[in-house]
Amino acid sequence: MDKISLAGIVLGLIAVLGGQYLEGGHIGALVQPTALLIVLGGTLGAVLLQSPIHIFKRGLKMVKWVWIPPVIEQKRQIDQILSWSQLSRREGLLALENYLPGVKDEFVRKGLQLLVDGADPERIRELLEVDINTFEDEWRQSAKIWESAGGYSPTIGILGAVMGLIHVMENLSDPTKLGAGIAVAFVATIYGVGLANLVYLPIAGKLKYYIARMVATREMVIDGLVGIAVGDNPRIIEGRLRGYLL
Structure with missing residues (x-):
């Protein structure tokens, strides 16, 4: 948590x-179900219109990261790469083939397979960076639904305020209905701005942070595997990889 x-x-x-x-x-006075319905419903509709359904679903699933951060085991990954480096120096790259079945991360397994196959170091970097770019784009697009909600919400709140004022103008002859209309008008604006700045945008910012850390971890893996491929000393590889730690 x-x-x-x-x-x-x-x-x-x-x-x-x-x-x-x-x-x-x-x-x-801040509890106005009508205003909340306008803001939440309008914001949801705008985000749905903007986003493909698979991006929207993934964005909703990602919100759990706000409470339960994704596991990013950089130190464990560094230790694993260093053990591979030491083994490859003693027994050669083909000795790493035995580790392939135990690697659960598809990205790391792909890189290790390229290493075992004797791929050129620059080729390894090139192929894995394509995967990183695709990964980052997909996950950032999913996190962006919260950023988009933060942009739409205040505007929908203003729309709710205008609707409330229209209701007020239609009932000027009946003073008993003026209070409810004015309340909806101003509370809708509070909901729109409040949800954007206290919920949606902060969520988007935190999700982007975790995505950036996952991307950095993958870049760290590339550096480690390329270091093994070119035959760098394990101490040099370790020093370079530990630069990724926060």
């Missing part, structure tokens, strides 16, 4: 609701 994510959301809610209370307003 990523406690800082939970703390961020709680702190944001306390700031907004606490500010409303300190100003003498009622917290219940």
Whole structure:
């Protein structure tokens, strides 16, 4: 559990609701189901229209990273590459073939297979970088649905505000209906801006961070495998790979 994510959301809610209370307003005044329906429904519709369904589904699944970060085992990967480096220097690259069945990561297994097959170091880098570029593009597109929601939400909130004001203007002759219409108008704007800046955009930022770390880990693997291919000393490989650690 990523406690800082939970703390961020709680702190944001306390700031907004606490500010409303300190100003003498009622917290219940911010509860407007109609305004919430307009903002959430409108934002969802816009994001669905923008995104292919597989990108949208993946983006929804990725949101769990905010609470349970993906496992990025850079240190374990470095230790594994160093053991391969030492073995290859003693017994040759073909000795690494025995490790292929035990490598679960498809990207690492592909790189190791190229290494065992005796591929040129630059060819190994070229082929694996194509995989990295595809991987990064697909996952960034999925994370972008949250960034897009953060862009649409305030505008949909303004749309809800205009709709509320239209309702107010239609009922000027009936003062009993004015309060509800004005409340929906202003609360819709609060929902739109609040969700964008307290939920959608922060989620997008955190997902992009984890994607960047996964990409960096793959780039680290390329550096390690290429180092083995050119016959670098394991200490040199270790020093270069540890530069990727945060």
